[in-house]
Amino acid sequence: MAPRLLDFVRCKCGHPTPLRPSTLAPEETDPRWKETDDEPVAVACIQCKRVYSAAGLPVESILTEYGVSPYDPEAPMRVFRVFLECDEIGCNSPLRVIAVRKSDTTVEALEKEKRTTWTWRELKCPSDHPISWPQWHDGEG
Numbered sequence: 001m002a003p004r005l006l007d008f009v010r011c012k013c014g015h016p017t018p019l020r021p022s023t024l025a026p027e028e029t030d031p032r033w034k035e036t037d038d039e040p041v042a043v044a045c046i047q048c049k050r051v052y053s054a055a056g057l058p059v060e061s062i063l064t065e066y067g068v069s070p071y072d073p074e075a076p077m078r079v080f081r082v083f084l085e086c087d088e089i090g091c092n093s094p095l096r097v098i099a100v101r102k103s104d105t106t107v108e109a110l111e112k113e114k115r116t117t118w119t120w121r122e123l124k125c126p127s128d129h130p131i132s133w134p135q136w137h138d139g140e141g
């Protein structure tokens with residue numbers, strides 16, 4: 001696997017998350033990104049578990065040793081996509097959230113992490129409906 005330039009954004013605390021292969025590298029015209037590039041996207045920080053919108057945030061291109069899966073299939077970290085639904089009944093446009101986790105993370109583990117540790121404020125779905133937090137109740141109030 002070759003070093004790869006990735007686009008990173010940072011949460012409020014400054015923790016970096018790779019979003020995708022760098023857009024500053026013109027040879028990286030991966031069609032898997034092209035189709036979804038315009039969608040609003042949020043990021044779930046691996047360290048503080050804060051979910052924040054990446055729209056309008058400055059992007060840094062950083063050279064990484066291993067790249068990131070699925071773009072680099074052998075990379076130790078993988079870009080997962082998780083969806084958050086808004087409170088609007090019948091809305092079919094959940095917010096896409098990128099979570100970069102170890103490549104062997106299971107969907108179940110990620111769902112559990114989402115339910116138990118993620119926090120956010122003022123997130124909106126692509127149709128501009130607020131997404132409330134917390135969304136899940138475990139019966140304890």
Ligand SMILES: [Zn+2]
Nearest residue numbers: 011015045048
């Ligand atoms: Zn963070």
Ligand SMILES: [Zn+2]
Nearest residue numbers: 086091125129
């Ligand atoms: Zn909505």
